[in-house]
Amino acid sequence: MSTLLESIFSVEFFFAVLRVSTPLIFPALGVAITAMSGNINIGLEGIMLIAAFTGVIVSIYTESLMLALLAGVASGIFFGAALGYFHLKLKADIILAAVALNFLASGLTIFLLIVITGGRNTSALRSLTFPSFHIPVLRSIPVLGPILSGHNIMTYVAFLSVFVYYVVMFKTPLGLRIRAVGQNPDAARSVGINVDRVKLYALMISGVFGALGGLYLSMGYVSWFSRDMVAGRGFIAVAAATMGGNLSFGTLLGSMLFGLVNTATIYISSLDIPSDLVQSIPYLATVIVLAIYSARNFAPRKRKAGSAHHPENEHHEKKP
Amino acid sequence: METILSIQNLWKIYPNGTVANQDVSVDIKEGTIHAIVGENGAGKTTLMKVVFGITQAKSGNISLRGTPFAPSQPSEAIDAGIGMVHQHLMLAPELTVAENIVLGVEPKRGGVFFDFDTAVQTAQETSEKYQLAVPVDKLISELPIGTRQRVEILKALYRNAELLILDEPTAVLTPQETEILFQTLDQLKEQGKTIVFISHKLKEVKRIADTVTIMRAAKVIDTKPASELSIEGIAELMVGHKIDLSRVAAPEHIGPAKLSVRNLNMTRDDGVEAVRKVSFEVAGGEILGVAGVEGNGQTELVRALVGLLPVDSGEILVGSTDIARLSPKEIRQLGVSHIPEDRMEDGVAPLMSIQENIIVDRYEKPDFSTWFRIFWKNVLAHTVGLIRDYRIHAGSPKHEISSLSGGNIQKCVVARELSADPDVVVASQPTRGVDIGSWEHLHSLIVEARNRGRAVFLVSADLDEVLKLSTRIIVMFEGEIVARFEDASTVTAQDLGPYMLGIKRQEESSATVSA
Numbered sequence: 001m002s003t004l005l006e007s008i009f010s011v012e013f014f015f016a017v018l019r020v021s022t023p024l025i026f027p028a029l030g031v032a033i034t035a036m037s038g039n040i041n042i043g044l045e046g047i048m049l050i051a052a053f054t055g056v057i058v059s060i061y062t063e064s065l066m067l068a069l070l071a072g073v074a075s076g077i078f079f080g081a082a083l084g085y086f087h088l089k090l091k092a093d094i095i096l097a098a099v100a101l102n103f104l105a106s107g108l109t110i111f112l113l114i115v116i117t118g119g120r121n122t123s124a125l126r127s128l129t130f131p132s133f134h135i136p137v138l139r140s141i142p143v144l145g146p147i148l149s150g151h152n153i154m155t156y157v158a159f160l161s162v163f164v165y166y167v168v169m170f171k172t173p174l175g176l177r178i179r180a181v182g183q184n185p186d187a188a189r190s191v192g193i194n195v196d197r198v199k200l201y202a203l204m205i206s207g208v209f210g211a212l213g214g215l216y217l218s219m220g221y222v223s224w225f226s227r228d229m230v231a232g233r234g235f236i237a238v239a240a241a242t243m244g245g246n247l248s249f250g251t252l253l254g255s256m257l258f259g260l261v262n263t264a265t266i267y268i269s270s271l272d273i274p275s276d277l278v279q280s281i282p283y284l285a286t287v288i289v290l291a292i293y294s295a296r297n298f299a300p301r302k303r304k305a306g307s308a309h310h311p312e313n314e315h316h317e318k319k320p
Numbered sequence: 321m322e323t324i325l326s327i328q329n330l331w332k333i334y335p336n337g338t339v340a341n342q343d344v345s346v347d348i349k350e351g352t353i354h355a356i357v358g359e360n361g362a363g364k365t366t367l368m369k370v371v372f373g374i375t376q377a378k379s380g381n382i383s384l385r386g387t388p389f390a391p392s393q394p395s396e397a398i399d400a401g402i403g404m405v406h407q408h409l410m411l412a413p414e415l416t417v418a419e420n421i422v423l424g425v426e427p428k429r430g431g432v433f434f435d436f437d438t439a440v441q442t443a444q445e446t447s448e449k450y451q452l453a454v455p456v457d458k459l460i461s462e463l464p465i466g467t468r469q470r471v472e473i474l475k476a477l478y479r480n481a482e483l484l485i486l487d488e489p490t491a492v493l494t495p496q497e498t499e500i501l502f503q504t505l506d507q508l509k510e511q512g513k514t515i516v517f518i519s520h521k522l523k524e525v526k527r528i529a530d531t532v533t534i535m536r537a538a539k540v541i542d543t544k545p546a547s548e549l550s551i552e553g554i555a556e557l558m559v560g561h562k563i564d565l566s567r568v569a570a571p572e573h574i575g576p577a578k579l580s581v582r583n584l585n586m587t588r589d590d591g592v593e594a595v596r597k598v599s600f601e602v603a604g605g606e607i608l609g610v611a612g613v614e615g616n617g618q619t620e621l622v623r624a625l626v627g628l629l630p631v632d633s634g635e636i637l638v639g640s641t642d643i644a645r646l647s648p649k650e651i652r653q654l655g656v657s658h659i660p661e662d663r664m665e666d667g668v669a670p671l672m673s674i675q676e677n678i679i680v681d682r683y684e685k686p687d688f689s690t691w692f693r694i695f696w697k698n699v700l701a702h703t704v705g706l707i708r709d710y711r712i713h714a715g716s717p718k719h720e721i722s723s724l725s726g727g728n729i730q731k732c733v734v735a736r737e738l739s740a741d742p743d744v745v746v747a748s749q750p751t752r753g754v755d756i757g758s759w760e761h762l763h764s765l766i767v768e769a770r771n772r773g774r775a776v777f778l779v780s781a782d783l784d785e786v787l788k789l790s791t792r793i794i795v796m797f798e799g800e801i802v803a804r805f806e807d808a809s810t811v812t813a814q815d816l817g818p819y820m821l822g823i824k825r826q827e828e829s830s831a832t833v834s835a
Binding site for chain 2: 167171172173175176177179180183184186187188189190191192193
């Protein structure tokens with residue numbers, strides 16, 4: 001046990017937390033932006049999976065990282081928009097539409113995997129990966145340097161995305177409209193805002209975030225595609241964003257909390273404990289954290305993070 | 321004066337076949353305040369929705385300053401200089417006043433970013449230009465309802481509205497706030513704006529309007545200068561027969577106390593004190609009216625009386641039984657009826673039939689059921705009887721209750737609650753949103769219950785209602801009783817206002833319970 005504690009309070013551990021948090025931060029931002037527009041998006045699981053697959057296949061065939069990135073993001077936008085089409089245009093329940101999207105993603109990627117690569121569970125060919133990156137000055141700082149430097153570039157993009165999310169949400173007209181639509185769609189409609197279009201934009205942006213998360217999984221975290229490799233991250237993202245009140249910094253913290261638990265799980269699995277039990281820890285942690293969170297918020301929805309929507313009060317929303 | 325808006329022979333028929341506007345013609349003159357009055361369902365709101373582009377007419381012509389005008393969506397009406405302040409305010413609660421005002425036409429910085437500072441500045445300028453004071457950098461959710469409404473008006477003015485439509489703007493305001501609104505409207509008129517004022521509150525129409533159009537059953541009955549009409553005259557035209565607006569006579573006999581509340585304290589879920597040291601008694605044969613701006617603890621108090629919310633401390637006695645910890649069902653069995661403030665939420669199950677909604681509190685009686693079956697024949701006969709006795713306009717007792725009009729749904733609730741033969745009637749906003757015909761009828765039912773010796777506890781945001789019905793009046797402010805009037809017959813709305821707003825309060829000595 002003491003060796004476990006030792007290894008948990010090591011530089012490697014916190015380095016790993018950032019690595020493991022990355023594929024949670026992206027979809028959590030996607031969840032947050034759709035939540036701000038008044039929709040619950042549980043379809044990021046599927047969007048991530050499709051983008052992860054698309055990236056791998058395109059990188060194998062074109063040997064271009066840039067094309068893989070573009071294709072992955074395009075797939076995210078497409079399926080985000082598709083979700084919007086089913087929900088906003090065809091008036092399907094967004095939860096049902098997202099469940100359908102998730103099943104489609106799972107089946108479609110496996111099918112195409114077999115057709116294209118012949119592999120049943122994983123892509124036989126190695127994917128290109130996004131490069132790691134050392135930050136020149138930072139890397140020489142003791143303790144912090146080894147934790148913060150040397151990550152995959154997508155990890156830095158994730159943290160940058162938190163800032164981008166903040167700017168889009170609170171500093172652009174689109175963000176203002178998204179918030180207005182989420183808070184009172186009739187108010188937005190009464191001033192001539194096309195509510196459905198704003199919600200569609202939010203879903204498409206969430207598709208971009210989801211796609212980046214999926215791309216990182218298959219082209220950074222590992223370098224191949226395997227079936228259902230997203231493994232519930234799209235759902236944990238819903239929990240992370242909700243805990244963070246859908247605000248930028250809160251969503252980041254929520255994602256990192258789950259990243260921390262997941263990393264700890266990896267470390268604990270080195271002990272002599274049944275691995276099935278260990279693997280259930282992140283999900284158990286999700287349940288416990290959400291239970292605590294919702295017990296605290298059991299009072300009729302009176303937004304605790306309410307005043308933080310106030311641009312004047314946004315200063316405590318720090319840049320990451 | 322020029323005609324700014326002319327509506328000619330307009331027909332509006334909803335897809336379900338309801339004729340909302342039948343051959344309606346109205347001319348609205350520039351720079352006037354034009355009231356459109358009528359009962360609920362008379363078609364006045366629909367007419368304005370057509371003008372504002374929310375819905376489209378089947379036939380007929382509208383012209384704005386002489387040019388044909390048929391907006392297919394609100395943005396076209398806004399662009400043409402029409403602004404609408406809806407009954408339910410259209411504001412995003414967690415955005416600032418300035419953000420709400422500029423929403424949709426946001427000032428930008430560098431072509432991309434939302435320029436919050438300019439938004440605040442222009443909102444401030446608009447506010448000063450029209451002398452409508454609002455705190456531009458506050459969140460909407462922090463503001464009282466009267467101020468929110470001013471934000472709505474500013475929203476329209478910021479978009480250069482020349483014609484302002486206000487749909488029942490005073491429904492949620494105190495008398496003082498209403499007066500401030502009217503001063504605002506007078507002032508806007510002087511600045512050359514045209515105002516269409518939709519209402520069914522006749523006193524207000526008389527106070528503010530230059531011209532009055534009366535609608536009844538989808539048709540325009542008459543348009544006249546306000547000076548040529550009396551309140552009674554408008555009411556008569558609206559309803560089609562004479563209306564009694566005077567106060568009801570005091571009860572002849574008041575019995576012993578049936579409901580006594582002593583030192584009641586309640587806390588809301590968010591930790592705020594909702595009800596503080598509230599004590600009162602209601603005797604059989606009297607109506608105790610509660611006046612107060614909504615949200616000052618009345619809702620919580622009522623819910624405690626019927627067992628829907630727990631109390632922190634204090635007693636609620638029905639007869640001599642303390643009901644503070646009993647369930648709603650046990651409280652009902654002790655003879656307490658509840659006419660809830662939100663009839664669609666707490667009063668009925670909207671998708672179930674009228675008869676199912678009627679027997680929901682009495683289905684266990686041997687007349688109606690055994691342990692495994694319901695005697696639908698008896699249920700039907702019972703419901704038919706109530707529909708007749710309470711003059712409910714309903715096709716069949718088997719119809720979904722939400723297919724009825726608001727007034728008739730409320731009559732179903734009242735029929736159920738009063739026919740349960742209660743000792744105590746707790747009535748919260750019993751006539752909210754119903755037309756004046758139903759208003760009058762529901763009042764007569766409540767007074768009849770009083771005359772049969774029941775204790776009636778009445779909470780209402782409609783001061784006319786409180787003044788008309790009450791034997792005694794208490795005023796609530798921030799969870800406390802701040803004034804008691806032992807003889808309601810001499811009290812006026814102006815007397816109540818300062819207490820409702822917390823400007824005045826009676827001394828503690830007189831605020832004790834009078835037996």
